[in-house]
Amino acid sequence: MILIAVIVTVIVASVYGLSKVFTKKHDSVINNIKSVAPDFNWKVQEPLPIRPFVNKKNFNPSMGVKNIGSTPEDWLLIENTYLTNINLRVKTFEAVPEQTSFVNNNPMTESALREFYDILTIFLVQRYPMIFKRSWGGEITNMVTNETFPSKSDKLSNTQIMKLISSNIEEDFLIMHKDNPDDQSEEYILRASLNSFPAGFDPRVNFNQPVSFIHKPVPQYKSRLQFTMGKFFNNLKSKDMWVRHNWSIQTHSSMYNAGSNHGREGEKIQALKMEDIDFENGCFLRCERQVFIRLPKSHAILMTIRTYLTPIDKIKEEGNAMELIRGIDSLPDDLAFYKRRDAWGEAVKEYLRS
Numbered sequence: 001m002i003l004i005a006v007i008v009t010v011i012v013a014s015v016y017g018l019s020k021v022f023t024k025k026h027d028s029v030i031n032n033i034k035s036v037a038p039d040f041n042w043k044v045q046e047p048l049p050i051r052p053f054v055n056k057k058n059f060n061p062s063m064g065v066k067n068i069g070s071t072p073e074d075w076l077l078i079e080n081t082y083l084t085n086i087n088l089r090v091k092t093f094e095a096v097p098e099q100t101s102f103v104n105n106n107p108m109t110e111s112a113l114r115e116f117y118d119i120l121t122i123f124l125v126q127r128y129p130m131i132f133k134r135s136w137g138g139e140i141t142n143m144v145t146n147e148t149f150p151s152k153s154d155k156l157s158n159t160q161i162m163k164l165i166s167s168n169i170e171e172d173f174l175i176m177h178k179d180n181p182d183d184q185s186e187e188y189i190l191r192a193s194l195n196s197f198p199a200g201f202d203p204r205v206n207f208n209q210p211v212s213f214i215h216k217p218v219p220q221y222k223s224r225l226q227f228t229m230g231k232f233f234n235n236l237k238s239k240d241m242w243v244r245h246n247w248s249i250q251t252h253s254s255m256y257n258a259g260s261n262h263g264r265e266g267e268k269i270q271a272l273k274m275e276d277i278d279f280e281n282g283c284f285l286r287c288e289r290q291v292f293i294r295l296p297k298s299h300a301i302l303m304t305i306r307t308y309l310t311p312i313d314k315i316k317e318e319g320n321a322m323e324l325i326r327g328i329d330s331l332p333d334d335l336a337f338y339k340r341r342d343a344w345g346e347a348v349k350e351y352l353r354s
């Protein structure tokens, strides 16, 4: 009798203890992720209609972050662009690996990258179980690309990890950390990045650079962003998830832009005529959906970037033409120059009105 009581007590205590260990371990926002509906079909998922200019009052550069920590299942998306974009990413990775993929060679960065990979595979299997099937052996098969990969990073090289992330999700990513994580005054430094779809800069310029250096070309950065951004990054909690969006117009169809979308100091920008622009295949609203989380073990910050190109016709069809015209006109001069408004502004407005 006593023996049975002891055994039961030991079992109960160890299960309780184990569950405590498990809850403690998952102090990340990526935990118990809700799956998409069982009939989810990626081929019919329309892209999120991100239109940051609609109803916007102030067009100066701003933080514009929103906490979506209560719906962590919205972290990374799979939409009808999935296979096209994955294929593009694989090609870019092979063509320009030195721009696309960067991992600083130090233990802190490597452990942050591995932490991201291990969280990512858990997320994908929980969120999209019909696409990412996990076998008993711990391998995951992507049912869209038919590729199989390990769920854990421990036996993978950095390059293999970067390739696998690039060929399974549409989002680019950045990992930032400090050299001394507890130093509030130290800046976050970009230590690893996957840039399959850079929006008009050469990613290499920013490798191993602090956030303030990276934003040097951004108008009003010092006056409006620097201080708040520093505080934002220092205070980012691992239970939170923050999202922000931005937008511009580009007059070509390329997702990959290492250096053509932005006006730079001293540059003279030629105005395009409406006839100069191919509105059917060569003019897009370019939006980014940026999500920020803190990796709980390494304390690094992870930013994922999802890029959307939306044809101007689509903006007209959905009835947002007047709002986009208002947005174009409302840009302050410095930001307008940065977004090259003098090149496309009048022509795009004319087309939106037509």
Ligand code: HEM
Residues within 6 Å of the ligand: 061, 062, 063, 064, 065, 174, 176, 190, 200, 201, 206, 211, 214, 215, 217, 218, 225, 229, 232, 244, 246, 247, 262, 303
């Ligand atoms: C809350 C955080 C952030 C805010 C509020 C922010 C804000 C901005 C703004 C306003 C711009 C100008 C383009 C636009 O209108 O959107 C910009 C550009 C840029 N940002 Fe950020 N950003 C943030 C985080 C980051 C991080 C973490 C990185 C990389 C480590 C980054 C990299 C860049 C780059 C590369 C550009 C383009 C700069 C260029 O023209 O060369 N941003 N950012």
Ligand SMILES: *[C@@H]1O[C@H](CO)[C@@H](O)[C@H](O)[C@H]1NC(C)=O
Residues within 6 Å of the ligand: 143, 144, 145, 146
């Ligand atoms: C994956 O395999 C299925 C079934 O064999 C096939 O129909 C599909 O085209 C394959 N997908 C790719 C991207 O190769």
Ligand SMILES: *[C@@H]1O[C@H](CO)[C@@H](O)[C@H](O)[C@H]1NC(C)=O
Residues within 6 Å of the ligand: 199, 200, 246, 247, 248, 249, 286, 287, 288
């Ligand atoms: C949006 O912001 C990102 C990073 O903050 C920057 O790299 C990109 O150039 C911006 N995109 C547009 C379309 O302005």
